[in-house]
Amino acid sequence: xxxxxxxxxxxxxxxxxxxxxxxxxxxxxGFSGKPLGASNICRSPLKMEGTRNARLRIxxxxxxxxxxxxxxxxxxxxxxRQLTEYEKQRLExxxxxxxxxxxxxxxxxxxxxxxxxxxxxxxxNLSQQQTPKFMVIACADSRVCPSDVLGFQPGEAFTVxxxxxxxxxxxxxxxxxxxxxxxxxxxxEVPNILVIGHSRCxxxxxxxxxxxxxxxxxxxxxxxxxxxxxxxxxxxxAGSLSFDMQCRHCEKESINGSLLNLLTYPWIEKxxxxxxxxxxxxxxxxxxxxxxxxxxxxxxxxxxxxxxxxNDRSLWS
Ligand SMILES: [Zn+2]
Numbered sequence: 001x002x003x004x005x006x007x008x009x010x011x012x013x014x015x016x017x018x019x020x021x022x023x024x025x026x027x028x029x030g031f032s033g034k035p036l037g038a039s040n041i042c043r044s045p046l047k048m049e050g051t052r053n054a055r056l057r058i059x060x061x062x063x064x065x066x067x068x069x070x071x072x073x074x075x076x077x078x079x080x081r082q083l084t085e086y087e088k089q090r091l092e093x094x095x096x097x098x099x100x101x102x103x104x105x106x107x108x109x110x111x112x113x114x115x116x117x118x119x120x121x122x123x124x125n126l127s128q129q130q131t132p133k134f135m136v137i138a139c140a141d142s143r144v145c146p147s148d149v150l151g152f153q154p155g156e157a158f159t160v161x162x163x164x165x166x167x168x169x170x171x172x173x174x175x176x177x178x179x180x181x182x183x184x185x186x187x188x189e190v191p192n193i194l195v196i197g198h199s200r201c202x203x204x205x206x207x208x209x210x211x212x213x214x215x216x217x218x219x220x221x222x223x224x225x226x227x228x229x230x231x232x233x234x235x236x237x238a239g240s241l242s243f244d245m246q247c248r249h250c251e252k253e254s255i256n257g258s259l260l261n262l263l264t265y266p267w268i269e270k271x272x273x274x275x276x277x278x279x280x281x282x283x284x285x286x287x288x289x290x291x292x293x294x295x296x297x298x299x300x301x302x303x304x305x306x307x308x309x310x311n312d313r314s315l316w317s
Contacts, residue, residue, distance in 0.1 A: 164203025167258035230254035
């Protein structure tokens with residue numbers, strides 16, 4: 001079905017060439033993408049007070065002064081002391097020799113104190129059930145965490161991450177992604193599925209380097225071959241461009257391929273056609289820090305071509 005839909009869409013219909021022309025390098029082009037070392041992890045990510053405060057504001061209706069006690073509420077005094085001592089060490093520059101898991105322990109306790117403890121009613125409700133508004137499919141790349149980039153809070157997004165944020169077609173059979181989709185759509189009845197791609201995706205680079213007919217003895221190659229149609233359409237539309245630009249094109253084309261693959265799941269197509277489920281694409285460019293968002297729309301009774309079109313395209317910068 002996806003092949004039929006794809007074939008019925010005009011070339012470049014889902015992916016305007018203007019996006020391909022965007023520069024791939026910008027003010028942060030020197031970003032190496034290397035993992036943080038022990039000292040780096042101590043210095044940079046913890047200065048996020050503004051982000052944390054913004055997150056708490058997003059929670060909206062959450063009651064800030066709970067009138068009940070839980071197990072968690074019985075230890076704030078000791079927790080406060082531990083956090084204070086650790087923060088003091090950090091300010092004195094003694095932190096960088098600490099074990100990475102000490103850092104994680106600090107972060108967990110900070111989350112517990114400043115987020116969980118201050119929003120006990122919300123977290124008590126979450127312990128009983130989840131009603132996320134989004135199913136998110138994103139890449140496993142450490143630089144593109146949807147909760148960081150889009151500020152998803154606990155309970156807001158049922159998320160699966162895989163190499164190159166690919167959705168296999170229904171005929172592919174069982175995978176962690178199809179299992180997550182089944183639960184999110186049929187049990188949680190999420191109203192939105194958002195597939196998020198990103199710049200400089202190693203999985204897409206692997207896909208674009210694949211040679212036709214090559215003998216694949218790699219889990220990565222086997223997996224990314226799901227996006228073969230995106231590679232072929234990229235080569236047809238942007239084959240004369242540099243490898244980097246082709247990858248940029250394919251990063252977006254594969255998102256649309258995944259949106260079409262979602263429609264091969266009968267229970268997804270049914271809910272989309274009924275208007276109970278919306279499918280969205282997103283593209284996070286971490287070089288220039290922009291986010292593109294678009295929506296696949298169902299057009300009942302559309303004469304000729306695909307029943308689906310792209311709408312509500314916007315660029316957040
Ligand atoms: Zn990726």
